[in-house]
Structures are given as structure tokens and as C-alpha cells.
Amino acid sequence: MVISAVVAIPSGRAVCAAFTAAMRRYGVPFEVLSDNGKQFTGRHIRPQPVEVLFERVCRENGITQRLTKPRSPTTTGKIERFHKTLRQELLDHVAPFESPDAAQEAIDAWVHTYNHARPHQALNMATPASVFRPHGPTRDDALPAASASAEPHPEPTPQLMIEVAEPPLAPSPAAAVEFDIRVPPSGELSLVPGKQRVGVSQGLAGRTLTIWADLRSIRLLLEGHLVRTVASRLLPADLAYLAMRGARPAGAEPATAALPRLNGRPVLAAGQAVEVDRKVHRDGHVLIAGIKCQVAFALAGRSVTLRLDGHLMHAIADGALVGTWPCPIGTDRLTGLVGA
Structure with a gap:
């Protein structure tokens, strides 16, 4: 049974959207076979492997993911053969599509014929739809048989018959x-x-x-x-x-935002303070713009948050104020502190 989706850019998120749409319609498979493209696996990423979105979708849906051997296209020979048939019987005989939606509509019509009307030699001249056995009920099963009444009825909306763990939604542009x-x-x-x-x-x-x-x-x-x-x-x-x-x-x-910048330089509003994190040295001091500032011997080896406003410097450890001293640097140097 062939399912085909047209995507403008074969990104990981586009592939996962097509994959989950297929699962919502035909059921969650026991396993899935793919090549080693970065849309499908992050195990070959260097210097450290990572889990990509497709792997996450498989894991959350309990699907065993199988990968081909690198540089072994014959392992996915069935899909490669389908691509050849699609090109020979459809794509080579049509003009360029005006939009992805138009391409999807044309390919959907051809795929429907491929699945339901075209006999396949490998299936003893049966059609894929006649031998396909989905894993669990599908959306197509939810559609009632056509009524014999001549009175038209609105087509019911198919309901989701299976639980599919969806990929996370894409954030809106410019959102964190x-x-x-x-x-x-x-x-x-x-x-x-x-x-x-x-x-x-x-x-x-x-x-x-x-x-x-x-x-x-x-x-x-x-x-x-x-x-x-x-x-x-x-x-x-x-x-x-x-x-x-x-x-x-x-x-x-999760924390205070970094300082805003103007022409590439940090800008500090009048009266605004900055915060930096510093580790207390073993003799109890911290370094602020190269200046040693004594804090407390008891805090040696620990990290403290220093709040500076050009007049005073406050030291905070574990959310509690541990000391206040005159600020060792002027307001004009606060924006240059590393980590401010």
C-alpha cells in the first residue's frame, strides 16, 4: 500500500508531518525502514549522536526503526522501484506543477489508481489495497457505507481511530x-x-x-x-x-534577558543594574573586570550572583543576600562585564 506526500523542502519536520498523517489514516506500524538521511536518524552526526524528530516520533509511538546499511540503496529497493514507476507513468508525461498542492492532487489521483486498480505481479496480480492489512482500525473504516436514499447527506468527518504521538508543534516566527x-x-x-x-x-x-x-x-x-x-x-x-x-x-x-544592543554594543538604561555569576576563589575573592573583590572565605569554591548598579555591589548565594559593598567599577564599564 503506497502513501505519497509532496513537501516543498524535505526537512525533518515535514517528513514527520507526512509520517504521522499516514499513521492517523492507516494505523501505527510495528516497524519502519528508512535510509540514513539526517531527516530519519541522528546516530551518524558528529561529534556526538543526537535523537532527531523522526526518531522521537518512532520512540513515542513504539515503532522499531530500522536503517539501511550506508551506501546500500538496494535495501530499500521497493520504494526505489516505486519512484521509477511514478516517474515513468506520471511525472515524465506532465508539465511542471504550478504549486505543491497541484502536485499533491495529481499524485494522489495516480496513487489511488496504483493502490486500487493496478494489478501487481509481485502480489499474484492482486491490487495492494486488496491485500493490505492495517495495524488496527483506520479512518477509512470509520466511513459509513453510502446510503441508498436519494436525499443528500453531508459527508461525515472521519474520526481518529488510533492514538498517535504527534511531533511538537512548530513555533511561530520569531518566537523563542x-x-x-x-x-x-x-x-x-x-x-x-x-x-x-x-x-x-x-x-x-x-x-x-x-x-x-x-x-x-x-x-x-x-x-x-x-x-x-x-x-x-x-x-x-x-x-x-x-x-x-x-x-x-x-x-x-528561565532567567533575566541579556543586555540589549545598539550598533553591536550593549546598552544599559539609566539606573539599571546588571547581574553576573562568579566563582569565589579559595581566598574568598571574586574578579570583577580584573579587580579583586573580597566576598567571604566561607563561600570559597561556590558560585555567587553579583548585582552591580555602579554604586553598590550585592552578592547573592542560594537566593540569599550575603553582603553589600561599594561597586568596584563605574557605570560605564558595567556593560563590558563578561556574562552580564
Whole structure:
């Protein structure tokens, strides 16, 4: 039984949308076979494998995913043969379609004939529809038989007969997104190739971080705890790219936003304070713009949040104020602090 969907860009999300639509109509399969394209698997991604959206859909629906051997197209010979038949019997005899919808309509009509009217030698000259046995009831089973009455009735809307774990909805343009990423040995994370890279401690190599991203800030979280905040260089098109790669709509902001920028330089409103996280050295001091500031010996080795407004500096540990001192730097230098 053949199901065919036309997509403008064969992205992971488009493939998953077509796959789940097929499952809603014909049932959830026990297993699925695919090639090693990045839409289907992330196990070949370097430096660390990741779970892509298609793998997630299979896992949440209890589907065993099987992959072909690399450079072995004969393993998926049936679908390759279908592509050849589709081209020979339809695509080679029509002009370019004016839109994806027009292409889908034409291919749907041809596929219906392929499934219901075209005998297949491999099936002893039976049609695919006559031998297909879906896994569970389908939407087609929900359609009642046509009434003999001449009185017209509105066509009932087919109801979903099976439970299908859907992929997450795509976020709206420019909306914040979240996704998980594994830290490589170098500690350098490439969020959008050529646009945004973020470095973290190499001690986090192998750990999985949650990235919260919008047009202003990038937040890195480890098991729900904020690790780092950096200014975002992403555009709406970059957020759309991340959504296409499987990013999900983000929840509430996990922390204070990064400083806004004007002509590439951070801008601080009059009277506004900044916050930075610093680790207390073993002798009880922290470094602010290269200046040693004594905090407390008891906090050695711990991270504290420092709030500076150009007049005072407050140190906060575990949500409690531990001390207040004169601010060691002027207001004009606050925006230059690393991590502000």
C-alpha cells in the first residue's frame, strides 16, 4: 500500500508531518525502514549522536526503526522501484506543477489508481489495497457505507481511530524555541552554523544542555539550572531553521534577558543594574573586570550572583543576600562585564 506526500523542502519536520498523517489514516506500524538521511536518524552526526524528530516520533509511538546499511540503496529497493514507476507513468508525461498542492492532487489521483486498480505481479496480480492489512482500525473504516436514499447527506468527518504521538508543534516566527544539545569534547556548541556559537566548560563534555533561544538572548541550562546567558545574534529565519530541525516552542524565560544592543554594543538604561555569576576563589575573592573583590572565605569554591548598579555591589548565594559593598567599577564599564 503506497502513501505519497509532496513537501516543498524535505526537512525533518515535514517528513514527520507526512509520517504521522499516514499513521492517523492507516494505523501505527510495528516497524519502519528508512535510509540514513539526517531527516530519519541522528546516530551518524558528529561529534556526538543526537535523537532527531523522526526518531522521537518512532520512540513515542513504539515503532522499531530500522536503517539501511550506508551506501546500500538496494535495501530499500521497493520504494526505489516505486519512484521509477511514478516517474515513468506520471511525472515524465506532465508539465511542471504550478504549486505543491497541484502536485499533491495529481499524485494522489495516480496513487489511488496504483493502490486500487493496478494489478501487481509481485502480489499474484492482486491490487495492494486488496491485500493490505492495517495495524488496527483506520479512518477509512470509520466511513459509513453510502446510503441508498436519494436525499443528500453531508459527508461525515472521519474520526481518529488510533492514538498517535504527534511531533511538537512548530513555533511561530520569531518566537523563542528550546532544544537539547550534547556538549562535544571541545566545549564549543554550534547552534546555527555560521551564525551563533557558544562555548562552555570542557568539563561538561558528554552532558546534555537545554538551549533556550530567542532574538535577544541564548540561555544554556543543565538539568534546569542556568549555566550561561549570552546575547543572541539570531534572526527570525534562524529560529525557523531551528524549529525545522526539531526545536520546540519555548516555555517562560528561565532567567533575566541579556543586555540589549545598539550598533553591536550593549546598552544599559539609566539606573539599571546588571547581574553576573562568579566563582569565589579559595581566598574568598571574586574578579570583577580584573579587580579583586573580597566576598567571604566561607563561600570559597561556590558560585555567587553579583548585582552591580555602579554604586553598590550585592552578592547573592542560594537566593540569599550575603553582603553589600561599594561597586568596584563605574557605570560605564558595567556593560563590558563578561556574562552580564
